Every structure is written in C-alpha cells, then in structure tokens.
Amino acid sequence: MTRSVIRCRSKELTWNSQTLIMGVLNVTPDSFSDGGRYLSPEDAMRQAAQLIKDGAHIVDVGGESTRPFSEPVPIDEELKRVIPAIQAIRSFSNCPISIDTTKAEVAERAIEAGADIVNDISGLRMDDLMADLVREKDVPVVIMHMQGTPRDMQKDPYYNDVIREIDDFFLERISFCLKAGISKENIILDPGIGFGKRFQDNLDIINGLAHFTRHGMALLLGPSRKAFLGTITGKETAERRDSATVGAAVACALNGASILRVHNVSAVADALKVVDALKQRKQEVS
DSSP: OOOOEEEOSSOEEEOSSSOEEEEEEEOOSOOTTTTTSSOSHHHHHHHHHHHHHHTOSEEEEESSOOSTTOOOOOHHHHHHHHHHHHHHHHTTOOOOEEEEOSOHHHHHHHHHHTOOEEEETTSSOSOTTHHHHHHHHTOOEEEEOOSSOTTTTTSSOOOSSHHHHHHHHHHHHHHHHHHTTOOGGGEEEEOOTTSSOOHHHHHHHHHTHHHHGGGOSEEEEOOTTOHHHHHHHOOOSGGGGHHHHHHHHHHHHHHTOSEEEESOHHHHHHHHHHHHHHHHHHHHHO
C-alpha cells in the first residue's frame, strides 16, 4: 500500500493505514453543539487535552460558528478567540492543530501561533489571499464543498446529482490549487455534509464516498451531531446524537473516509479501530 502522509510541522500523519480523528474545539459562544463552553484559553486547553487523550490525531480550532443561518464574525473578534486557544494547546502538546477559518489573516496568525493545517469551509473561495498563504506556508489545506454560505446554505439547496456536482467542484478546486502552487500532497477534500445539503444528499454522499477517493487525496468527513442524524433518530438536540455519530463515522470510514471530524472523540475512537482492523484484514486476504 502507498504510504499517504499529511505533513504537519509538529508531526506526520499517515492516513491510509488508519482512520484519523479530528477533534472539534469551538471557541465560540454560538456553535450549534457546544457553543460557549470553551471560550477561555484555560477551558480550551483542558478540552483539547481531553480530545487528545481520547484519541484525536488533530485538534480543529474554530472561532466563527458555521451553523446554518449564522452571521460572519469580524477578524479581530475571531483572532481574539482562536489565537490564545492555539497558543495554550501548543504550550503542552505537539498534536497537529487545524484552524477552521475562511480568512487568510486569521489563518496566518494561527499558523504563527502553532497551527499546522488550514480548514477552509469555502474551499479557498471567500478570501483571495488564502491560496497564496497556503502555498507560502506550505501547510495542508482542507477544501470543503458548500452550496452558498452558512448564512443561506440551507435555504432550499438542490442538486440534480450531488455526487457528480461535488466531484466537479473538487476537480475545479484541485486544478485551482495546483495552478496556485499548492502541492497535491497538501490538499484534503471534504464533501461538506450538512453544508448546503438536503437530508437525502447527506446519505448519498456517505454512500458515494468511494467516488471521491479516486483523486488520491485524504478525504475528510464531518457528520458529527448533524441535523440529518436527528432526522433519522428523532434526537432533537445535538448532544444526544453521539451514538448516531458513531454509526455515521463507521459508515464513512468503511466507504473511504480517511479523517473524521467529531465532537465526542471517545465515542468514535474504538469504533474506528475496529473498522481499521477489518480493512487491514480484508487487504491481507485479498
């Protein structure tokens, strides 16, 4: 098997021999699942330590809620939220940190503070300076598909063929990244579950993940506690969807996902170890 690696400054992560876990750390007052819990650097550091202890390979720090109908946050406010949190995490751990932002200035300051990866839900479309920054810093970048913006993405999204349309987006974005001088090895693809998607689109994405693996890039999925899981299970609050998240994470990993972005790492980690053991055994006997 080819060794596929995400090269972070703090350490390398091999994504084709195990399913990596990206633990969510929202330093926001209004995120859909855990807003307001980790606003201070001390609380952020304690939560990051717990995520890492539970099995997170990456900690994803975000200072702007991207829940449906959310409003953008000014750069100064976003910086005030994320930089102290990143510095606090880096003070005790070399665990790779991703910065969840669409703003190049925030990403640059975050990298200077110790972040390793840029997680851009806009796929480098909201800030013209972001692609140059990613190239200059030579850091991995998550390119996510989203129809619209968080403010309007859930206002009647529609697709004729969600897999084909997302894949067309990936092809265009990959070409854009390569022309901008971003190395192929630094590109991570995310189909954007819950971002401008209908209930059936989310299910089709998970079932169709194998189609996206043909690009030979790490594939990230973020099904954690999303509303479509509530539709399936009848659990109205996000915190009650962790069991459903485990089921979705297992399905994603079996269908080709290499990174799972989740809130409750401990609920997912052991399940993914079982998936990885099954996949390894299947390769051994094939």
